[in-house]
Amino acid sequence: MDGIIFADPYNLWKISNIMGFSEDAGMIQMEVVGVAPEPNSNKPLVWLRDEEQTVFLPISIGNFEATAIYMELYDEPPPRPICYDLVRTVLGQVNAKVERIVISDLKDDTFYAQIIFKQGSSEFEVDSRPSDAIALALRVAAPIFASDAVLDEAGLEVEGEEIPLGLEEDMELFEAAAEAELVVQEEPESVVTLQKQLEAAVSQEDYEKAAKLRDKIGRMDAE
Structure with a gap:
């Protein structure tokens, strides 16, 4: 038996024992297809596929990370730099680069990744969530790899389709949501940020706004 057959939401998929993707250390290079909501929970998924366009890898991510990936894919920069843009700038200032990212493991429904940095002749890796690693990789044009072990367990082989049926429509739904600002596009507000806004409101004698901020x-302090 090759695998388990699923019907919905994207046609008939077969989760197969996907072997022999790469002769290079059990890794296969992937590309980002897009971001789409998971049909049942509406939680964002980032979709990757191999260069042969035969195997897809969906990874559940947060709203902020989904929007960060979407903005870079479709060249829609945020009003102000977000954390991934900051890392890209810092890397340039210290003459370092992202050599590659690797989605290396899947344990208890949680994906694990590493970002491999290079500075001069030195190379080192940092553990990362796949969503953060992918968002950064897109900004610095770094290659994305997935291990055979991850693809064996979570890879989706689509038979006879260049892209899973229904995925393109869901990507369009996410795009519409992002454009309508239904997806968070900025870092969550922190107490420090709100405190600065409170101080500014008081200095401007905008006491109504200050009271709301207070x-x-x-x-937030009580949570």
Whole structure:
């Protein structure tokens, strides 16, 4: 028996024992197809596929990371630099680069990844969530790899389709949501940020705004 057959949401997929993808250390290079909501939970998924376009790898991610990936894929920069843009700038300043990222493992439904950096003749790796690694890789044009072990367990082989049926429509739904600002496009507000806004409101004698900010800070402190 090759694998388990699923019907919905994207046609008939077969989760197969996918072997022999790469002769190079059990890795296969992947590319980012796009971001789409998972049909049942509406939680974002980033979709990767191999260069042969025969195997897809969906990874569940957060709203902020999904939007960060979407913005880079479709060349829609945020109003202000976000964390991945900052890392790209820092790498340039210290003459370092991202050599590659590797989605290396899947344990208890959680994916694990590493970012491999290179500075001069030195190379080192840092553990990362796949979503963060992918968002950074897109910004620095670094190659993305997945291990055979991950693809064996979570890879989706689509028979007779260049892209899973229904995925393109769901990607369009995510695009519409992002453009309508239904997906978070900025880092979550912190108490420090709100405190600065409170101080500014008081200095401008905008006491109504200051009161609202004070109440919001109080609620966050109580959580």
